[in-house]
Amino acid sequence: MLEFRMPSLGADMDAGTLVEWRIAPGQTVTRGQVVAVVETEKGAVDVESWQAGVVAQLLVAVGTRVPVGTVLATLEGVAPAASVAPPAATPAPPHPAPPPPAPPAPAVSAGARPLASPAARRRAREQNVELASVHGSGPHGEITVADVEREATPSTPAPPATGEALPSPPPAPATSDRGAAMRQAIAASMTRSKREIPHYYLGASIDMGPSLSWLREQNLSRPVTARLLPIALQLKAVALALRETPELNGFWIDGAFRPGVGTHVGVAISLRRGGLVAPAIHDVDTLSLGDVMQALSEVTARARESRLRSSELSDPTITVTALGERGVETVFGVIHPPQVAMVGFGTTLDRPWAIDGLLGVRPVVMASLSADHRVSDGHRGARFLAALGELLQHPETL
């Protein structure tokens, strides 16, 4: 019997609220499949299963807030090849069984998710409205905040949205203001960082000329769906430069440095309603620039829609923050524990630049490094920035 537990989605998370099951008992789950949606300070997160199996039992009801590590469901392991329980022999239906009749809701299969904006979902939770029973008036039938409020106004008390035939859940604590919760989580993490991590800070000006002209050329021949942004080159260059200074890539845990297995670059993404998340792009050093761009584009879209995946939030080995679009010249980053470094990029600005004794004008970016003195020294940090600058002079090698 395998156990599926509430995952830790970052060092600052101690509990999460289960908001949706995407599986039903009897259903086969593959590795990496999204099996549940969990509400955290960082928004709703699609939680993936790291084991394959057949769902035996769902142990936690929708709406329940439980600590990290709590068993949420049990799975029967799948024996390879000649299994004792071939699919045909089990009475389990091939599709998830429809949920037990939720009072007024039209039948919706357990896997289906009504189209609704994140704000509408939040309002529905606050008002105790079952989304499946709301008529969406959006262009594609999406449920809007107004639809939810219309549904909520009739003063008949809406039944709690349990969804599954499980012991009725204790009321979820008021998670009404996600913005405030996220601010609290950021505060806790940054306070810990400033209290525990002896930061040092370095900055280096990098000529972005070669990278930007190479990029312009590239984008002329790339279809609109495959175009690159400068940040893709910067992320890849960071990942490659870390090969020279692996002591910047990893975690400080229990008084010791643990090198990262892989280079998973967290990208700081500001959310449109305020707040910040830094989901990881995995193995950036091995991806092509096109793949880095694709991954960045997807993760940005999902972060803004509050649809991140558990694997993206749990394991960045370093974080990059680019505040370049707001006119900021230099970022003085605060390291996200338990990571040991943060790389910042400011705005790329045309600057006077001396080349071979002559003054020219070049697009220049200030790259900064905040790093943990318990693990590395300025000398090594300088080496990292030098490698980063050199890589960006040769974009064709990225």
Added chain:
Amino acid sequence: MNPDAIRESVRRVLHAIAPEADLDSLGPGTDFRAELDLDSMDFLRFITGLHAELGVEVPEADYRKLGTLDGCVSYLAAHAPAASPR
């Protein structure tokens, strides 16, 4: 393709990227990149979204012509394929 339909498409794509923005209060000549606080990733998603809706490939050099609703409508009307996918 008629300008009203193009304007509707532009608004739909913008709404997908900045769902919280009140597009009705956005002036036709207002620089919406600044007004809606769109970064370069948002803007690229906007361009990609227009491509999906209208089939127009906007080269990078023309991005600056698409910074306002009116600018989008006139550019896209001039470049939309004769038989629109929608």
